[in-house]
Amino acid sequence: MAQVDPPTYDIIIFGASGFTGKYVVRETLKFLNTPNSPLKTLALAGRNPSKLTEALKWANPSHVNIPIITADISDPMSLKHMASKAKIILNCVGPFHLYGESVVSACVEAGCDYLDICGEPEFMEKIEAGLYDKAVENGSLVVSACGFDYVPAELGLMFNSRQWVSPAVPNQVEAYLSLESDKKMSLNYGTLESALLWMANADNLAEFRRSRPYKTPPQIPGSAPPKGLTIEHQKKVGLWGVTFPSADASVVQRTLSILADNPSGLQGVNEDPKQAEKRGAFWSTIKPAHFGVKVATKNLLALFGFITIGLSVVLLGRFSFGRWLLLTFPSVFSFGVFKKGGPTEEQVNSASFKMWFVGKGFSDFNLASQGNEKPDTEIITRVMGPEIGYLTTPIILVQCSLILLKQRQDLPKGGAFLLE
Known part of the structure; x- marks a missing residue:
């Protein structure tokens, strides 16, 4: 059996240059390498590296050395590469009905955990139905609705x-x-x-x-x-x-x-x-x-x-x-x-x-x-x-990810869930 390299990053924020994504970046940086925080390594991902760099500077100019990963919804291989590098993907790219399934699929295939800020019931319920068994098999915990909604x-x-x-x-x-x-x-x-x-x-x-x-x-x-x-x-x-x-x-x-x-x-x-x-x-x-x-x-x-x-x-x-x-x-x-x-x-x-x-x-x-x-x-x-969309939602998403990093052994092996 081929040896699988361990993930490079604790968390990768996908869609970090989006309107909500940049607020998630700012909130996440508060816990990077701070006392008692399980978050030691972080990367940002998206299709435009220059916009990701701008979002990072907006979020916190002192954190200029955060790695940037190019990943695009239209390029499945780039999503698989991204998922292979992370313990957890925080997905901020919506609407999830249009752009979410390929990201979840890449995470499930790689066996990494996935959290998002989705508020779209059809997407969440179809992901739960279609990918639950595979997620359990590969040890990928997929949890939607980690935001103000829910x-x-x-x-x-x-x-x-x-x-x-x-x-x-x-x-x-x-x-x-x-x-x-x-x-x-x-x-x-x-x-x-x-x-x-x-x-x-x-x-x-x-x-x-x-x-x-x-x-x-x-x-x-x-x-x-x-x-x-x-x-x-x-x-x-x-x-x-x-x-x-x-x-x-x-x-x-x-x-x-x-x-x-x-x-x-x-x-x-x-x-x-x-x-x-x-x-x-x-x-x-x-x-x-x-x-x-x-x-x-x-x-x-x-x-x-x-x-x-x-x-x-x-x-x-x-x-x-x-x-x-x-x-x-x-x-x-x-x-x-x-x-x-x-x-x-x-x-x-x-x-x-x-x-x-x-x-x-x-x-x-x-x-x-x-x-x-x-x-x-x-x-x-x-x-x-x-404020619910750009302050409370990032707080919730980031706290969910920190719990996941710190208490992974206390959570199910895998599966696709709405937040519960």
Whole structure:
């Protein structure tokens, strides 16, 4: 058997010169060769070396000697070469529906681990279905959704559910996402492109889900809550909320389904008995609940502004000509929310988010089994942080990669997952 050379770099950031990629570079450099950090070697990858060099200088001018690797989506051999050099690839090249599969395939083939910031359900679920077995065989851990989409929702639900001390149990947790900024905030063109691809392929995703094996539903105490109002006033947190077509709920549902089949969590490839005991103890504290997400604002007028923008994007996004208009004139047809240049750094630094989790349930598990008994207990928790797309997302992605470097033996040998 031919000897395989060990990876040259702990992490390679692919797409490092993109709008989000350069923020990921800046966040990653904070942990390169610092005390207690497992990150010792780093490289940047992309199709244009000069742009990668510019991104590196933008991120931190003192780190000028970071290696540059040329890799291009249209060149599979370059992707294989890149994957062979890394323990972990951080993929920042979207839309993932168009450009992601070849990168994941190269990582799975090379047996390296892969993390991304994808928020596109069709891509993630098809990768999970198509590459899971090969990833397990080659020891490649493929994890999507390591960004603002999904992580705050999952961690927020977990934290809320752990506050329900037995015999109390949750039945429903509703998340209210409030975006705050001192300045008018815009989003990068790539985010719009990904959203439109999601909408354009919604029917394909629904058909694909119907074709997949049935997942074990989580056992949630009590009856399913009635469908709430599209617009509601959540007085306890002082916000008006509207149902948000986010995939957060579906990812949380998948996590709870995996937990239903694996009550102690997923076994690590080389974890010791003490770690296995710790894993089981943690997951035993996570109580399943029905979950949904609403985008929220402090006043009703602002909420109607959000609804107007959302309807414009959704209605135009359903037709090819409408998508062309949005992608050609993003600022015009999204009322300034999306633009090709993305937000300024000043706008990014001025923004933040709060995500409130309103949990409703029963003070005693026995009450949940009494049919028409309504929840009699409410627990409210909160997750908060800086701007979601270019500050919080890089923080999450980089922290996931550091955990992967430091605790690889405590994680599954391989497989393709949404973050869970």
